Amino acid sequence: MNSEIARSDVGGGVLYIVATPIGNLEDITARAERVLASVDFIAAEDTRHSGRLLQALAIRRPLVALHDHNERERAASVLDRIVAGESAALISDAGTPLISDPGYILVRQARERGVRVVPVPGVSALTSALSVAGLPTDRFTFIGFLPAKRSGRQAALDSLKHDVATLVFYESPHRIVDMIEDVVAVFGEHREVAITRELTKTFESFYGGAAAGVLDQLQADPNATKGEFVVMVQGAQPRSEEQPGVDVDKMLRLLCQELPVKKAARIGAELTGVSRNDLYQRALALKDE
Known part of the structure; x- marks a missing residue:
């Protein structure tokens, strides 16, 4: 087994971004449990909610509240502790942090300060x-x-x-x-x-x-x-490659008589909705003919 994948240590000076279950407790990964049980402290969106999760997992670690309303003010103090050598995990109420949940400011500032940020993947809604x-x-x-x-x-x-x-x-x-x-x-x-x-x-x-x-x-x-x-x-249906009744080759030949190929392709794309790059390549082929 790859030693990097199998490593079991949790080092200091690291911020772990840990995914937690969105409902079913059995969806927690073994790695997430190990990291949460080993870090020096956990930054949580709602300490009461996350406290119940940790209690169910029989994990007892100090919790720090980090949510939408205090993240900008609290991120620096969290990172100061990590820079000083502590390890921390960031969790949201459910799922993967930062996906419509707090954490962007913390991770951004961590990157700016050279803090190692490690993802611990798991469930996401x-x-x-x-x-x-x-x-x-x-x-x-x-x-x-x-x-x-x-x-x-x-x-x-x-x-x-x-x-x-x-x-x-x-x-x-x-x-x-x-x-x-x-x-x-x-x-x-x-x-x-x-x-x-x-x-x-x-x-x-x-x-x-x-x-x-x-x-x-x-x-x-x-x-x-x-x-x-x-x-x-469901996404929209892709636009038709050509507008009905438009002779693309004829249009390109006429445009290229008066304009550079690149400009002819740009105007053609605006008129037809066809990709500018496709029209550019077609115009070059027509010129070669």
């Missing part, structure tokens, strides 16, 4: 939901939480409606129905949507299908406004 959604995963865009107000939410969705990647959002229970109503309004009732609720927990649920149908499923389920949600929306 983002990847767990994508793995069961039945939507394309070769390309996806993670948005996180949308604006709380409907006008801001619809504006954000409108900016994404032509994105061909699968879109991934987190949403709270009291806004989930409103959000899917906005998805129907902006993307259309036929855009495919997949929603996971309470992943890995007792009442884990899945809703999927056309957006309008998913909205009906949520409205018909009395439990649909409880729990934590990951919402995934």
Whole structure:
């Protein structure tokens, strides 16, 4: 076994970014347990919540609160301790830190100060939901939480409606129905949507299908406004390579009679929606002919 992978020591002067379960305690990794049990202290988003996790794991380590409201002020003191030789773990309430959770400021400052930052991978609601959604995963865009107000939410969705990647959002229970109503309004009732609720927990649920149908499923389920949600929306269909009725070769020949190839390709891309690079390569081929 690779000695680097098998190493069991936890060194001082290191910040460990540790993923914790999003529901099922059995999803904790052996490495995460070992690191949490061995570091000098743990920076946690909610010390009461994380205290219950550590108690369940029979781990007793000092906890320091580090959350959205105090991270900017507390990051320096946490890093001072690490620079002085202590080891620390950063955990969020659930899942992988920094993924729509606190930690960015701490990790950024750690990098700036030359502190070694080590990931301890594990569960994430983002990847767990994508793995069961039945939507394309070769390309996806993670948005996180949308604006709380409907006008801001619809504006954000409108900016994404032509994105061909699968879109991934987190949403709270009291806004989930409103959000899917906005998805129907902006993307259309036929855009495919997949929603996971309470992943890995007792009442884990899945809703999927056309957006309008998913909205009906949520409205018909009395439990649909409880729990934590990951919402995934199928990407837009790629634009047609050519506008109907446009003779791309003829257009390029005409443009290249008056313009350099690069400029002809740029204008052609604006007119047709075809990739500028594809048009540039085609224009060069036409000139060679």
